[in-house]
Amino acid sequence: MLSRITQRQLEYFIASGEAGSILGASENIFVSSSSISAAITHIEAELGAQLFVRHHAQGITLTPVGQQVMTEAKLIIEQMNNLYTIASESLNSVRGPIRIGCMETLAPMLSPELIYGFGKAFPGVSVSLVEGNHEDLLNKLKTAEIDIALSYDLTTFNDLEFTPLAELPPYVMVGENHPLAEQSAVTLKDLEPYPAILLDIPYSREYFLSLYRNAGVTPEIVMKSRNSEVIRTMVANGIGYSLNNVRPKANLSQDGKRLRSLRLSGENQALSLGYVCAKHTHKTRVISAFAQRCEMFISNQYIPGMAAPSFYDPHIVPLLKTG
DSSP states (O other): OOOOOOHHHHHHHHHHHHHTSHHHHHHHHTOOHHHHHHHHHHHHHHHTSOOEEEETTTEEEEOHHHHHHHHHHHHHHHHHHHHHHHHHHHTTOOOEEEEEEEETTTHHHHIIIIIHHHHHHOTTEEEEEEEEOHHHHHHHHHTTSOSEEEEEOOSOOTTEEEEEEEEEOOEEEEETTSTTTTOSEEOHHHHTTSEEEEEOSTTHHHHHHHHHHHTTOOOEEEEEESOHHHHHHHHHTTSOEEEESOOBSOOBOTTSOBEEEEEEOSSOOOEEEEEEEETTSOOOHHHHHHHHHHHHHOSSSOOTTBOOHHHHOTTOOOOOOOO
16 A cells, blocks of 8 residues: 655655756755655655656646646645644744745855754754845745845845844955955955956846946956856956955865955945845744844854954944844
8 A cells, every 4th residue: 555645745746846847856955856756656656646747858747637736735835834833832942844045155154054053953943945146035035935035135125124134345355366465455446457257146246336336447357157156266266356245264265276355445335144034924933033043143243154244344333232
């Protein structure tokens, strides 16, 4: 006799339907393709119905029955999550699932201590991490695909609420052999003759270009990348300098070359790092607990995995926490 369908199998089924392929689901939820395929096969056998049409090398498509099952599966998962919420709040404990979004440029620093450390601190909590750019995260919050997100104040937050935690001023990243590498601070005007590398992701791209525009400087952008580690490696190899707000503690690129960080002088807008939640929605105990952890772990004096901003910009006024 076949065993009944588990919550995990339903989650794999939903992920596959949303991704349109088993491989896409595997990449999104970090589960092997074979495990997802086995879960789908089990559900189809248990229900006695074909849920997907398999297209050779072109992914999968929900059948009409599969679409109905998808709708019900999402309701079941939501109801099961609600059980954790009810139990958690009635027992005054922190347990249940939480889906945390994190800006992709922040995730390498914040994930180990802040996000996965939260799961270790509260063993009854199941943490799912979703990485993306600022635009991705806001869209996922609005569609309730994630519960809370760590990002910047890069745009206005319609229907969303941003809580600032730390100020991250822009700084200049150069290779150790760059002509300006021995300077302690430079201006954007000083950088104008030199080639620049731009972080090319939504909102971040516009933010950095606005710094140049406000300073009346036209940068010579020779390279662009969506990956901050690629940019660090290009900078370390002398291709150009780059502006950034996130300063990892390590001063080496992934190929082992040394980087230098220079203070950016002048009136340059800092970014606020904080967390974002949907407005006018009830925060479960587990979401409130994670928000509180963010407030405890992130400030102008300390940010997990990063050099604290107060150490690389003397103009930052520390946030005073009360209570």
